Every structure is written in structure tokens, then in C-alpha cells.
Amino acid sequence: MDIKLTTQAVKDIACDAFIVAAARKSGEAGVELSAPASTIDSTLSGLIAERCADGEFKGTLGELLTIHPHNKLGAKRVVVVGLGAQEKVDTQAVRRASAIAARHLQKTGAKTIAVAGGFASDNFQEVEEAQAAIEGILLGTYSFRAYQNKENASSISQVLLVSTQEQKAEFEQALHRAQALAEGTNFARSLINEPPTS
Structure with missing residues (x-):
């Protein structure tokens, strides 16, 4: 899987699917969209907010809402x-949510995906959120295929992590940390899945 940074505008990023986040508002009904989700929502004339207001999406951990932008974005679909809960969002929640979204997209045939953090929280910095998102994607899409036909396996081939020009160096380091941690975990998983030798 090729993972790289992009500083393109959110609405212009060409990909099969774009992952953005939202949380359940604290102490009131409604959903708090991340900054990139709000940008996409504006481009789509409030379609995400409308679906949330209708109760179709509540921001529960791991809940997914798929939107088809009909050529208004570079992405073919937005997830x-x-x-x-907004006040409880931490890097573990970001990691789990990213894993769930990536697994769903892998099963539905997405090859290139983009992911943008931008969820304001006192519990983490943006660079930590970015690292957790990439870790989640790598851990969530892992499967042990050593003894299976790899031709029929669907897999995500490219991940684009959205960054600003100012944060690019920090995000690059976060990306490398995420890859090292996830690859180590996935290698250990593969060892466990190998049959014992006699």
C-alpha cells in the first residue's frame, strides 16, 4: 500500500473514496463535523448536515454514512x-474509526482513498490524529493471505493523507511512525497465523 501526503484542496482530491470524521455533540442532539467534513458539506450544499439532521447519521463510534457527490468533488464517494461522543474522542477512537472505514472501503472495492483529520479536540494534536488515522487504516485492512489466491483479493493500493503545507514535515514523520508501528503489529499477526512447524 502506497501512503503519501497531499496538500491539495479537499474538494479537488481525486480518489475512489474520501474518509472524513464526525462526532456526536456533547449534551445536545446533533453531530459535530470535522473541518474537512464541513468543507465537503458546503461544496455539496449541506447534504451531509441534512442527512445528520434527518437522523440518518448520529456520529456513533464506527458508524458510516456514504455520500455520492455526483461530480461536485474529485472523490467518487465520501464516507x-x-x-x-465529542468529549470522549481520543486517538484510540480515531484509530478504530479509521480501521472500520478502511475495512468497509476495501470490501466495496475502493483502490485509492484519501483521509483527512481536522477534528478539533483537547485530547490530541492534529499530528497525533493523523498518525492514529494511518495506523487504523493499515491495521484495519490487514488480512493473512499467505496461502490464499491473491488475485481475487480486493485491496486498497493508495492512501492520501491530507496535510497543510505548514504541517507537511510533521505529518511526514507521523506517517512514518504509523507505518512502522502498524507494520510491526501486522508482522506479529502474520507470525501467529503461520502454521506451527514440526
Whole structure:
């Protein structure tokens, strides 16, 4: 899987699917969209907010809402993933939500995906959120295929992590940390899945 940064505008990023986040508002009904989700919502004339207001999406951890932008974005579809209660959102919630969204997209045939953090929280910095999102994608799409026909396996080939020009160096380091941690975990999973030798 090729993972790289992009500083393109959110609405212009060409991909099969774009993952953005939202959380359940604290102490009131409604959903709090991340900054990139709000940008996409504006481009789509409030379609995400409308679906949330209708109760179709509540922001529960791991909940998914798929939106088809009909050529208004570079992305073929947008997947809004829930992070749970706004005041409880942490990097673990970001990691789990990203894993769930990526697994769903892998099963539905997406090859290139983009992911944008931008969820304001006192529990983490944006660079930590970015690292958790990439870890989640790599851990969520892992499967042990050593003894299976790999031709029929659907897999995501490219992930684009959205960054600003100012944060690019920090995000690059976060990306490398995420890859190292996830690859180590996935390698251990593969060892466990190998049959014992006699």
C-alpha cells in the first residue's frame, strides 16, 4: 500500500473514496463535523448536515454514512465515519474509526482513498490524529493471505493523507511512525497465523 501526503484542496482530491470524521455533540442532539467534513458539506450544499439532521447519521463510534457527490468533488464517494461522543474522542477512537472505514472501503472495492483529520479536540494534536488515522487504516485492512489466491483479493493500493503545507514535515514523520508501528503489529499477526512447524 502506497501512503503519501497531499496538500491539495479537499474538494479537488481525486480518489475512489474520501474518509472524513464526525462526532456526536456533547449534551445536545446533533453531530459535530470535522473541518474537512464541513468543507465537503458546503461544496455539496449541506447534504451531509441534512442527512445528520434527518437522523440518518448520529456520529456513533464506527458508524458510516456514504455520500455520492455526483461530480461536485474529485472523490467518487465520501464516507463520514463516527468518532463517538465529542468529549470522549481520543486517538484510540480515531484509530478504530479509521480501521472500520478502511475495512468497509476495501470490501466495496475502493483502490485509492484519501483521509483527512481536522477534528478539533483537547485530547490530541492534529499530528497525533493523523498518525492514529494511518495506523487504523493499515491495521484495519490487514488480512493473512499467505496461502490464499491473491488475485481475487480486493485491496486498497493508495492512501492520501491530507496535510497543510505548514504541517507537511510533521505529518511526514507521523506517517512514518504509523507505518512502522502498524507494520510491526501486522508482522506479529502474520507470525501467529503461520502454521506451527514440526
